[in-house]
Amino acid sequence: MNWSEFWHMGGYALYVWSSFGVTALLMIAEPLLVGARCRNARRRIARLRRLQQEENR
Amino acid sequence: MSSRLVNWFHFSSPATFYPLAGRLVPIFAVIAVILIAVGLYLSFFVAPTDYKQGEGYRIIFVHVPAAWMSMFIYLVMAFWAALGLIFNTRLSMMMAQALAPTGALFTFLALWTGAFWGKPMWGAWWVWDARLTSELILFFLYIGYIALQGAIDDTRRADRAGAILLLVGVVNIPIIYFSVKWWNTLHQGASVSLKGDVHMATTMLVTMLIMVLGFWAYSIAVALKRVRCIILERERDAGWVGRLPEIRA
Numbered sequence: 001m002n003w004s005e006f007w008h009m010g011g012y013a014l015y016v017w018s019s020f021g022v023t024a025l026l027m028i029a030e031p032l033l034v035g036a037r038c039r040n041a042r043r044r045i046a047r048l049r050r051l052q053q054e055e056n057r
Numbered sequence: 058m059s060s061r062l063v064n065w066f067h068f069s070s071p072a073t074f075y076p077l078a079g080r081l082v083p084i085f086a087v088i089a090v091i092l093i094a095v096g097l098y099l100s101f102f103v104a105p106t107d108y109k110q111g112e113g114y115r116i117i118f119v120h121v122p123a124a125w126m127s128m129f130i131y132l133v134m135a136f137w138a139a140l141g142l143i144f145n146t147r148l149s150m151m152m153a154q155a156l157a158p159t160g161a162l163f164t165f166l167a168l169w170t171g172a173f174w175g176k177p178m179w180g181a182w183w184v185w186d187a188r189l190t191s192e193l194i195l196f197f198l199y200i201g202y203i204a205l206q207g208a209i210d211d212t213r214r215a216d217r218a219g220a221i222l223l224l225v226g227v228v229n230i231p232i233i234y235f236s237v238k239w240w241n242t243l244h245q246g247a248s249v250s251l252k253g254d255v256h257m258a259t260t261m262l263v264t265m266l267i268m269v270l271g272f273w274a275y276s277i278a279v280a281l282k283r284v285r286c287i288i289l290e291r292e293r294d295a296g297w298v299g300r301l302p303e304i305r306a
Binding site: 009010011012014016018020030031034035037038042045048 | 086162
């Protein structure tokens with residue numbers, strides 16, 4: 001089997017690649033978004049703590 | 058100290074669960090990557106061409122795992138919601154909240170890949186068939202839960218309202234599962250049933266199960282990572298959060 005035959009998927013290219021493509025896209029995007037959410041939370045907490053310490057001084 | 062008894066309530070405290078989840082996330086992430094890589098290789102290079110549907114049937118290797126996860130995650134969320142209502146544990150509610158976006162994602166993928174499978178095989182992107190409609194209702198339940206939780210400012214009230222919605226919605230899961238039996242549907246019957254009947258070739262079945270396990274590990278990794286974010290967001294004023302090395306740095 002050569003590669004052009006592989007991408008052609010026996011005439012089902014649109015359906016097979018749309019299914020696998022969107023699945024891959026979302027399953028890569030979700031962990032990245034969750035990582036960003038945690039980073040934001042940590043940064044916000046660190047900033048709040050710094051402000052509190054400055055106020056207490 | 059007795060080693061036979063594990064005090065599960067010990068891990069119900071966010072302060073002890075946060076570092077535990079942090080250690081588990083990379084383990085499940087690695088398992089997910091390996092299983093999905095192997096599953097994709099088998100999907101395209103090992104599993105044979107179907108005698109009826111040609112290469113188009115390969116959509117099954119993402120469609121079925123996504124559909125199973127969409128239902129399974131909902132049941133796990135309902136379990137955490139019930140636990141949260143009974144024991145009044147904050148962490149159970151956070152677990153339910155952490156699973157919701159991943160469950161919604163898999164429900165969307167089940168519908169999306171189903172549409173791209175239905176078009177070439179049935180000639181329609183969508184039909185108001187019992188299986189498809191009940192799966193769409195599951196998607197609305199996930200969205201409704203996320204919206205309801207987000208709309209209530211008081212976290213404890215938001216948790217309780219969300220938990221009740223989740224428990225009421227559980228009725229939809231057997232409807233989805235048995236829809237292909239109870240009604241005359243365009244959707245095909247179960248390829249693998251609870252009674253152990255399998256209607257597919259062994260290589261296809263093995264490939265599908267590897268993908269299911271991969272999606273399973275993925276869901277655990279993402280949900281544990283998200284529950285860590287939720288713990289930080291909710292417990293930001295707690296003393297132990299301020300002592301975390303990643304916060305002090």
